[in-house]
Amino acid sequence: MNPAGEVEHEPRSGAARKTQRIVNAALQVFLDTGYGAATVDAIASAAGVSKATIYTRFASKEALFAAVIERECLACSKRMAVVEQAPALELSQALREIADMLLDIILLPRNLAIQRLVIAELPRFPELGRTFYDRGPAITLKNLANFVRARVARGELRVADPAVAAQHFISLLRGDIQWRALMEQMAVSDTARRAARERTVGVFIQLYGAPPDVARP
Amino acid sequence: MNPAGEVEHEPRSGAARKTQRIVNAALQVFLDTGYGAATVDAIASAAGVSKATIYTRFASKEALFAAVIERECLACSKRMAVVEQAPALELSQALREIADMLLDIILLPRNLAIQRLVIAELPRFPELGRTFYDRGPAITLKNLANFVRARVARGELRVADPAVAAQHFISLLRGDIQWRALMEQMAVSDTARRAARERTVGVFIQLYGAPPDVARP
DNA sequence: ACAAAACTGAACTGTTCAGTACAGTAGCGC
DNA sequence: GCGCTACTGTACTGAACAGTTCAGTTTTGT
Structure with missing residues (x-):
């Protein structure tokens, strides 16, 4: 074969x-x-x-566990890179795409389970938390900030600090969806996902969108 | 004694x-x-x-654990009630107070540890997640929504759905601070807290503040 | 003051499991 | 085929730990 x-x-x-x-x-x-x-x-x-x-x-069960998490973190950070490849679309459409991608990553049951696992074992593996954060959320944030920066350069957004704006986008998107999914171990409905996406994109543009009077050529 | x-x-x-x-x-x-x-x-x-x-x-170690968490949830939901008692202040000042209270609740190391514990034991105690969410975050959200509703009635805010606005406030405030605190088990500096508070209040008023032309009498 | 109830401390049971040892076996280069 | 290395399967060791038991002691109510 x-x-x-x-x-x-x-x-x-x-x-x-x-x-x-x-x-x-x-x-x-x-x-x-x-x-x-x-x-x-x-x-x-x-x-x-x-x-x-x-x-x-x-060498031990602990070492095996560390290897498992290590590999998952790596896989995750690769998946995050796709955020930057939504360049060609019109702003609100691009934001919608990004929101969908982020929700996928955040809400995938497997990823939720890994988050739970990491959190659960923090007392036993203290360095794991930092590793996980640096290779997961931190990278997403960086990628999204780059996206924002690019759109600022194009005159589509007005943003003082791209990192803060990116953080706001992610925070608004998560709302309490992630928390509930993490805690109640229940799938989030498509309706709820779409609602979160639309609200987030709307609010984000309201906050950071460049005024339309300087419209595109 | x-x-x-x-x-x-x-x-x-x-x-x-x-x-x-x-x-x-x-x-x-x-x-x-x-x-x-x-x-x-x-x-x-x-x-x-x-x-x-x-x-x-x-009866067992499990029963003891359930009792422990039960009691903490109860204590927590009592503490949440204070959000509604910031009525007399001017809007942005009231929001600042609320932000400080929420950050206290969210970032208190003891509470973070309890969150970790609950998340960690979700597979063993599945109903715990719902209990915890309903008695913690859900109540905070409800209280904050009531606050928003009151300020809308006073003409200080313009909000379609108070629950959504309240969720936005909480989400913006949390940013990634809570996540980092949860994962990296490190204390959040006062500077970072103040920055999160000011940014959140600013953005919230920008989003939902009533235009000043209908100013207070 | 006294009896009943609750508590202590320590030993004990039974189980679960990480980690090891080893005898036999499959795969692979040569 | 020959020998070498890596793998399997099973059985074992030793430690940790939930939960029990009980003889003796303290606390409490009256």
């Missing part, structure tokens, strides 16, 4: 692919049960691997 | 005071170490009580 030197979604070949299987299985088990209740045996059997093998790759 | 029928901060007398001591100690230990890593022995010794006594009051 996999002829010569093909590169798959999962990186390198044979040797390290098993490691990826272990990390995948570990993520799943950690998400399902939390760190404390997850047993290495369960991870091993979910990965189709013996416990001994896990311990040849990872 | 405690003559005849005096009522203290801790409720009823002798019998039930020990229960309060247990709950207090349990809260402390849970906050310090998380539910999973907290041992009943540690709670017992922190409460200055034998483990057997704990098990006469609470």
Whole structure:
């Protein structure tokens, strides 16, 4: 099924692919049960691997957990880059697209579960919080600020501090949706998402939109 | 030290005071170490009580935990009521006061720790999330919406949906401060708090303030 | 003052689980 | 085929911990 030197979604070949299987299985088990209740045996059997093998790759359960979160953070920060690629659209449409992307990232059940997991294990892994923030929300914020800066340059926005404006956009968008999704573990309806998006875009333009008298040429 | 029928901060007398001591100690230990890593022995010794006594009051570690969170939620919802008691002040000053109160509630390390704890244990105690949300954030939102409604009646604000406006205020105020505080477990500087407050009040008035031509009599 | 009720402290049970040891086996280069 | 390395499966160790029990002590009500 996999002829010569093909590169798959999962990186390198044979040797390290098993490691990826272990990390995948570990993520799943950690998400399902939390760190404390997850047993290495369960991870091993979910990965189709013996416990001994896990311990040849990872020094301890803690190290495995750190590796899992590390990888997820990396994956997340890559996904965030797409915010900057909504350049061609008209302002309000671009904002709508960005809002949808952000809501996807924020509300994806898997991502919510990872957030919960990280928060849950902060006492055990204190440095994890900073890592997670720097590689997730901080990058989103930076990308969005860049977008704002570009639109300011085009004369479509009037903004003193792009970072603050970007923060306002994200904050308005989140509202209490994220909080509820995190706490009540329930999916957010499409209607609620659309409402949040439209309100946010409207308010943002009202706040920061350049007056139409200096309209585009 | 405690003559005849005096009522203290801790409720009823002798019998039930020990229960309060247990709950207090349990809260402390849970906050310090998380539910999973907290041992009943540690709670017992922190409460200055034998483990057997704990098990006469609470059926299990889970029941004890539920009692702890229950009590904190109750205490929290009481504290939230103060938002409505900033009526006499001029609008922007009242908003500033409210912002300070909200930031206090949101950023108090103890409250952050409780939030972490609740989020962490959601898989084990699913109903807890709803309880917590309903008795905390939901009540704050309701109170703030009432405040907005009152100011609309006075002609100081122009707002279509007070609940939405209130949500915007809270969202803008939180920004990423709460997230960072939650994740990085670091205190937020007074400077950052003041900056968030001033920005939020400014933006809110810009968005929802009634035009000054219909000024107060 | 005295009996009943509540509490202590410490030992004990039973379970769960991280981490290890090891004997046997599959894969792979040569 | 030969030998080497990596993997499996299983069984084991040791520690941690929830929850119980109980003999002896303190507290409380009357």
